[in-house]
Amino acid sequence: MSIAMIGKKVGMTQIFNKEGLSIPITILQIGPCTITKIIQQPNNKQIKVQIGYEYIQPDKLTKASKGYFKKQQLPCFKYLKEYKTNDIKNLNIGKVLSIEELKIGSRVTISGKSIGKGFSGYQKRHHFSRGPMSHGSKNHRQPGSIGAGTTPGRVFPGKRMAGHMGNNQVSIKNLKIISIDNHNNILTIEGSVPGKNGNLIKIYKK
Known part of the structure; x- marks a missing residue:
């Protein structure tokens, strides 16, 4: 039972x-x-x-x-x-x-x-690797590319991005x-x- x-x-x-x-x-x-x-x-x-x-x-x-x-x-x-x-x-x-x-x-x-x-970023929420930390690099913890360009011309639902973490x-x-x-x-x-x-x-x- x-x-x-x-x-x-x-x-x-x-x-x-x-x-x-x-x-x-x-x-x-x-x-x-x-x-x-x-x-x-x-x-x-x-x-x-x-x-x-x-x-x-x-x-x-x-x-x-x-x-x-x-x-x-x-x-x-x-x-x-x-x-x-x-x-x-x-x-x-x-x-x-x-x-x-x-x-x-x-x-x-x-x-x-x-x-x-x-609200958490990529590295904390999805364990993404960060960019180079050397001087001159402008991509330390940036998202980078999120789409494939003209085709399909949009971001697919469910894309792993920064957002609300926990409370699930x-x-x-x-x-x-x-x-x-x-x-x-x-x-x-x-x-x-x-x-x-x-x-x-x-x-x-x-």
């Missing part, structure tokens, strides 16, 4: 194994999340499950959002996310999902927004769970997770 939960990135540190080698780890605070909606269409095998995370006061939501949670007879949540699954066994509206559903050593997929780098949705697969703290809802993952500390992340397990 596929399970998805929402949480926040706490930070990174390292641990040492029995051989004395350092292992980079990321600390996450996951859930608890509540199932707020289950959408099952007769002609589609995939089922959509909506989960809510982080309680919020009703007066901080719009009238439509408050009415939605009131209709479901659920508390108000700040964040709502959907995920797809083929099996909803033991899943129903109002059920609370926690990290107790996960096991140490299992593999998960984590997605989040990467750190925004602002990134997913990393097969991250190993190192430890689980059920009391504090803390999960320790081997490796790095996209985003800066405090960012909202989504963890998914098949």
Whole structure:
């Protein structure tokens, strides 16, 4: 059964194994999340499950959002996310999902927004090589030619150029769970997770 939960990135540190080698780890605070909606269409095998995370006061939501949670007879949540699954066994509206559903050593997929780098040039964004730095060279970090001339007479879409870098949705697969703290809802993952500390992340397990 596929399970998805929402949480926040706490930070990174390292641990040492029995051989004395350092292992980079990321600390996450996951859930608890509540199932707020289950959408099952007769002609589609995939089922959509909506989960809510982080309680919020009703007066901080719009009238439509408050009415939605009131209709479901659920508390108000700040964040709502959907995920797809083929099996909803033991899943129903109002059920609370926690990290107790996960096991140490299992593999998960984590997605989040990467750190925004602002407007970046060719060398930083695409790892282009620079021009000569000698005196008289007027092409240190310039773009150079971007087109082929009269034919085709335009620049093709997708041309690698300077522009906005980072702040994209990134997913990393097969991250190993190192430890689980059920009391504090803390999960320790081997490796790095996209985003800066405090960012909202989504963890998914098949």
